[in-house]
Amino acid sequence: MVDSYRPKDLKDALSIRAEYNPQPLAGGTDLMVRYQSWSGTLPLFTKSVMFVGHLKEMKYIKKEAKDKTVTLVIGGTATLTDVANNPDTPEVLKKAVLSIAAPALRNNATLTGNICNASPAGDSICALYALDAVIVIEKNGGSREVPIMEFITGPGRTVLGSDELVTAIKIPLKASSVNDFTKVGTRRANALSKLSFTGVADYKNGRIDSIALTFGAVGPTVVRSVELEKKLIGLSGSELKARIPKVIDDYSTVIVPIDDQRSTAVYRKKVALNLLEKYLKELSSHE
Amino acid sequence: MGAKISIPVRRIDAKEKAGGWTKYIGDYQFKNLQHGRFLRSERARAKIIEIKKPDFPEGYYYIDASDIPSSGKNNIQMIKDDWRVFAVSDVKYIGETIAVILGPDKQKVLDLLNQIEVIYEDLVPAFTFDDALSCKGGAVYGDNNIFSEYLLNVGNVDNAFKDAVKIVEGKYETGFQEHLYMETQGLVGAWEDEKITIYASSQCPFYIRKSVAVTLGVPVGDIRVRQTTTGGAFGGKEHFPDVIATPLAVAVNKVKKPVAMIYDRIEDISFTSKRHPSKITIKTGLDKNNNIIAMDIDTLVNGGAYESSTTIVLQRAILHGIGVYNIPNARIRGRAVATNTFPSDAYRGFGAPQGLFAIEMHMSHVADELGLDSSDFRRKHFIKTNDITITNAKMHDEVKLPEMFAKIDEMSDYSSRVKKYTDDPVKGIGIAFVNHGGGFTGNGEQAIIKGVVKMKRLEGGKAGLYVSVVEMGQGLQTTMRKIAAKELGLDYEDIVYDNPDTDIVPDSGPTCASRSIMVVGFLVQECAKKLKAKWNEGVGVEAEDVYKHPDELIWEQETLQGDAYPSYGWGINVVEVEFDPVTYEVKTTGIWAVWDIGVAIDEIIMQGQSSGGVIQALGYASIEKCELKNGAFMQHTMADYTIPTSLDFPKVETCFIDNPYKYGPSGAKGAGELVFDAAPPAYAEAVQNAIGKRIYDIPVTPEMIMGALK
Numbered sequence A: 001m002v003d004s005y006r007p008k009d010l011k012d013a014l015s016i017r018a019e020y021n022p023q024p025l026a027g028g029t030d031l032m033v034r035y036q037s038w039s040g041t042l043p044l045f046t047k048s049v050m051f052v053g054h055l056k057e058m059k060y061i062k063k064e065a066k067d068k069t070v071t072l073v074i075g076g077t078a079t080l081t082d083v084a085n086n087p088d089t090p091e092v093l094k095k096a097v098l099s100i101a102a103p104a105l106r107n108n109a110t111l112t113g114n115i116c117n118a119s120p121a122g123d124s125i126c127a128l129y130a131l132d133a134v135i136v137i138e139k140n141g142g143s144r145e146v147p148i149m150e151f152i153t154g155p156g157r158t159v160l161g162s163d164e165l166v167t168a169i170k171i172p173l174k175a176s177s178v179n180d181f182t183k184v185g186t187r188r189a190n191a192l193s194k195l196s197f198t199g200v201a202d203y204k205n206g207r208i209d210s211i212a213l214t215f216g217a218v219g220p221t222v223v224r225s226v227e228l229e230k231k232l233i234g235l236s237g238s239e240l241k242a243r244i245p246k247v248i249d250d251y252s253t254v255i256v257p258i259d260d261q262r263s264t265a266v267y268r269k270k271v272a273l274n275l276l277e278k279y280l281k282e283l284s285s286h287e
Numbered sequence B: 001m002g003a004k005i006s007i008p009v010r011r012i013d014a015k016e017k018a019g020g021w022t023k024y025i026g027d028y029q030f031k032n033l034q035h036g037r038f039l040r041s042e043r044a045r046a047k048i049i050e051i052k053k054p055d056f057p058e059g060y061y062y063i064d065a066s067d068i069p070s071s072g073k074n075n076i077q078m079i080k081d082d083w084r085v086f087a088v089s090d091v092k093y094i095g096e097t098i099a100v101i102l103g104p105d106k107q108k109v110l111d112l113l114n115q116i117e118v119i120y121e122d123l124v125p126a127f128t129f130d131d132a133l134s135c136k137g138g139a140v141y142g143d144n145n146i147f148s149e150y151l152l153n154v155g156n157v158d159n160a161f162k163d164a165v166k167i168v169e170g171k172y173e174t175g176f177q178e179h180l181y182m183e184t185q186g187l188v189g190a191w192e193d194e195k196i197t198i199y200a201s202s203q204c205p206f207y208i209r210k211s212v213a214v215t216l217g218v219p220v221g222d223i224r225v226r227q228t229t230t231g232g233a234f235g236g237k238e239h240f241p242d243v244i245a246t247p248l249a250v251a252v253n254k255v256k257k258p259v260a261m262i263y264d265r266i267e268d269i270s271f272t273s274k275r276h277p278s279k280i281t282i283k284t285g286l287d288k289n290n291n292i293i294a295m296d297i298d299t300l301v302n303g304g305a306y307e308s309s310t311t312i313v314l315q316r317a318i319l320h321g322i323g324v325y326n327i328p329n330a331r332i333r334g335r336a337v338a339t340n341t342f343p344s345d346a347y348r349g350f351g352a353p354q355g356l357f358a359i360e361m362h363m364s365h366v367a368d369e370l371g372l373d374s375s376d377f378r379r380k381h382f383i384k385t386n387d388i389t390i391t392n393a394k395m396h397d398e399v400k401l402p403e404m405f406a407k408i409d410e411m412s413d414y415s416s417r418v419k420k421y422t423d424d425p426v427k428g429i430g431i432a433f434v435n436h437g438g439g440f441t442g443n444g445e446q447a448i449i450k451g452v453v454k455m456k457r458l459e460g461g462k463a464g465l466y467v468s469v470v471e472m473g474q475g476l477q478t479t480m481r482k483i484a485a486k487e488l489g490l491d492y493e494d495i496v497y498d499n500p501d502t503d504i505v506p507d508s509g510p511t512c513a514s515r516s517i518m519v520v521g522f523l524v525q526e527c528a529k530k531l532k533a534k535w536n537e538g539v540g541v542e543a544e545d546v547y548k549h550p551d552e553l554i555w556e557q558e559t560l561q562g563d564a565y566p567s568y569g570w571g572i573n574v575v576e577v578e579f580d581p582v583t584y585e586v587k588t589t590g591i592w593a594v595w596d597i598g599v600a601i602d603e604i605i606m607q608g609q610s611s612g613g614v615i616q617a618l619g620y621a622s623i624e625k626c627e628l629k630n631g632a633f634m635q636h637t638m639a640d641y642t643i644p645t646s647l648d649f650p651k652v653e654t655c656f657i658d659n660p661y662k663y664g665p666s667g668a669k670g671a672g673e674l675v676f677d678a679a680p681p682a683y684a685e686a687v688q689n690a691i692g693k694r695i696y697d698i699p700v701t702p703e704m705i706m707g708a709l710k
C-alpha cells in the first residue's frame, strides 16, 4: 500500500519529504508512464507519492543580477511551456524544450521532472549541460546548489537525497553568438531522441572565448568533455577550421553509444560527429 | 469526376464521432461484468512442463483447453483451423494464449496472473526465412515448414532466358507492420437469453460466429455476434478477433457471466498479428531492344507459427507479382513459411503491397542498369486490355494507365523534375504504378462467400438496410446509404443501417478484400431496385439479393488459373523527397496520387482513403520499424513503434479518373487497399534517386541510408 500527499506549500512539502520520503510527482508524465498497469487499475507505485506540481512558490521564472552576471532562475514547478514562452530562455534550451512531445504534454510536464528523470535521452538535459545549469536543492533547514553535470550520476540516477526537493534551476545568461540544438528523433514530432546535440560558443577579439559541446542519448548520461572544450579556447576561426578533423577524432573516443529499439550505435556515433562537424564549420566561419 | 453520386455528403457518423458521443466496446455497461486477461507464452518455442497456480478465490477462474466442451475443439476456425484456442503442452510463439484468468476485480485478476508460474523446457526456435527453410530446431509446421506453395507460369520462361542478352537480378525485403488502429482489440462475451452473445470491435461478425461455434461445438445459430462501432481495423480485426473470441466464449460458457477482454495498447502492439514480412527475388531477361522477355520470381512470406489466412495472402502477393506489366514469359514460385514468430495476418493490401514493392523496385533497378528513364521503361511494358495475365487469362479491365500518367505528370511535374534532380545531391523523385484486384481471389465471392443483402420498407418513408459489412472508419455507413438511397429516391439519412447483428442481418460476407462497396454495394444497389419495384406493397415489404459471379469470368482454384479478380483498381503515386546529408533523415516535399477506382461513391470519403492509405504506406516505407528480439517485437510502445504524424508528410494531392465497372454500384470498384500499394515503392525510388544508391528493403530508415552511403 502506498500513500499520497498533497502539501499545501513548499514548507509543508519539505516536512513531508523529510518525514516520509515520498517520491515527488510534478506533471507525472514520466512517473505515470513508468508505473502504468492494466487500464482501470491503480498505477504500480513502489513508494508513496507527494504531489508537487501545484506548489505556487516554485512556479516562476525570473532574472537575477549579481555583480556582472545575470542568471535566469526557473522555479521547480515551471512547466516546459512556461520555459519555452519565457523571452529570456536561452535559444538552445527553448529549442530543446519545444522538441519534447506535443503542446498538451508540455503544458503539464516540468523542466525539473525532465532533469530528475535523468534519462540520457532527456532533451532539456542536453541543452542544460551546455548552459552550465545549476540545480538548486532544498530540504528542511538547508539548501545546496549542484552543477547539473554533478547532479546526474547515471541513467535515472541523481545525487538528490530522499529528504530533498529540487526547487529551482539556475542558468547563467552568457553571451553566445553561435548556437545549435539539433534533435534527431524517430519522427518529426512527438518523438523520442535517437540522439541530440547542443553547441554554444562565443568569440572575443576574434578568438573563441567560451564553448560548450554536448551530446544526448549517446551514453549513459549526456556527454560533455570540458577538457576537450578547453583545447578550443583561444583559437581563431581559421585555426579552429584547421583543427576540425582532430577535434572530430578526439570526440569519437568519448562518444560511445549503444544499439537499442530506436537506433544503432554506429548511426548515433556517426550522426553525432556529423552534427559536431557541421557546428564547428559554422562556428569557424563566424569569428 | 463526373458522377452525381460522387458529390460529397456529410458523413452520417461525423457529428457523433467528432463530438465524442460514439460508444465503443470499452464504453458499454454490463451488469456483473468480469474482466479477463490472458496468460500468455513467454517463450517462442518450448514445452510446457508445469503450470504452478495459486489458489483461486471464489469468483475467480482459470480457464484453459480443458474447459472446452467435449462437442467442441481446441481450434480456431479461420481460413485454416490450425491456430489453437489454448496452447497445450507446448508453445509456438511469444504471446500464445495458454489460459484466461478472470474475475470481478481487475487488480485481483492481475495479482493472480502474476502468481502463476509456467515452467518451460526451451526448444530451438526459428524466426527468419533462412531458419524456416533449413527447418532450424525441426519443422514448426509439417515436415518442411511450408504452409503452401504455388507456381504460376505464363509463356516459356526457360527458353526465353536463353535468348536474353542481359539479365538483371535483385532481392527485395519488407518487414512486419503493426496496424495501430486507434481503438485496441476489444470484445465482451455475455450470456444472454440462454446463449452466448459476443460484442466485438470487428470487421467480420460472421467470422467470429463461425469460429466460436466450432470451438464450442454448437450450431452457428446458437451464437450471436454484435459488432460495436469499430475505431479502425485495417485488417487487424478481420481474423484476429477470433483469437480473442474463442477463449472468451469458452470462459463465458463456463461462468455464464459477461466477460470483457479489452487490450491495453502495449498488449495490443506486443500480442496481435502484423503484416507478413516478405523476401522476393526477381530475375529479368532482356532482349537487345531493352524489352523484357522473361522474368523469374521467387516469393517468400513469413506466416509465423500458424497458417490462418497466410495462404490467401501469399496468393495475393504472387497474383500481383508482375504488377501492371505485360511480361510474355513469367514464372512465380510462391512459398509461405512457418516460423516461431507471432502469426502474421491480414493487413490492408493482404500481400499485394509486398509483391508490388518488389516488382516496382526491380523495374526501377532494371531501368537504372540499362541507363533508361525508369518511368519510360515501365510505361513501355504496361499491360493493355486483352493482354494475357500471369494466370493465363485476358485482362478484362479497360486499362487507363497512360491517361493516368499524363494526369499525374501534369499535377506533379514529374518528367521535368526527374531530369532536374538527376544531379541534385539531396533531392529525388520517384514514381510507382500499381493495380489491386477487388473482392475475393478468383471465384471466392461465389464459392466461399455468396453474399446476401436484405432491405425492407420501414415506417415514415424510411428503408432498412441489412448487411454484415461494417463501418470501421472507412465511411461505409455513409456510402452504403447513398447507394441504397439513390435507387429508392430517398435521402441517404432515411436509410436505417445499424451495426450488424448476426441474429438480424444476412451474411453478406466479411469487411475486407476491398469488396464492401464493389461486391456488397452492388448487391445493395440491385436489392434497392427490387425494393423500389415493390415499394407500394406497403410498410414491411422486403427484398433480397444474392451474389452471382459474372458468367464470363472463369477460375480454377487449385492451380490459380483464369480470371484472378473480377476487376482491378489502378493507381499511380509520385513522391518527392529531400535528404539531409548530416543526419540521413528524409523529408518528403510532395505526394501526388491518381486513382482509377471506377467511380467514387463519395469524393471526400475517397480523398480520406487516399490520404490515409498513402500516409499509412509511407509510414511502412520509412519509419515503422518492427524488429524481433528472440521472437518478441522490440518496438512495442507507441513511443518506439512510431507512425507518421501530420508533420511527417505533406498533403496528398489526389485525383480520380472515372472508369465505371459494370458490376459495381454506379460503376464503383474496390479502393480501400489499392491506396496503400503505390506509395512504398514510389518513396523508396525517390530516396534512391536522392542518395544515388539502390534501395532494396523497407523501411528505408536513416540508419539504412547511412549504411548505403558508406
Ligand SMILES: Cc1cc2nc3c(=O)[nH]c(=O)nc-3n(C[C@H](O)[C@H](O)[C@H](O)COP(=O)(O)OP(=O)(O)OC[C@H]3O[C@@H](n4cnc5c(N)ncnc54)[C@H](O)[C@@H]3O)c2cc1C
Binding pocket: A023, A024, A025, A026, A027, A028, A029, A030, A031, A032, A033, A052, A076, A080, A099, A100, A101, A102, A105, A108, A109, A110, A111, A112, A113, A114, A115, A116, A117, A121, A122, A123, A124, A160, A164, A165, A166, A167, A190, A191, A192, A193
Ligand atoms: C508522450 C510522451 C512524450 C515524451 N517526449 C519526450 C521527449 O521528446 N523528450 C524528453 O526529454 N522527454 C519526453 N517525455 C518525458 C517527460 O515528458 C519529461 O521527462 C517531463 O519533463 C517530466 O516532467 P514531469 O513534471 O511530468 O515529471 P514527473 O513524471 O512528475 O517526475 C519525473 C521525475 O522527476 C522527479 N521530480 C519531479 N519534480 C521534482 C522535484 N521538485 N524535486 C525532485 N524530484 C522531482 C520525480 O520524482 C520523477 O523521478 C515524454 C513523455 C511522454 C509521456
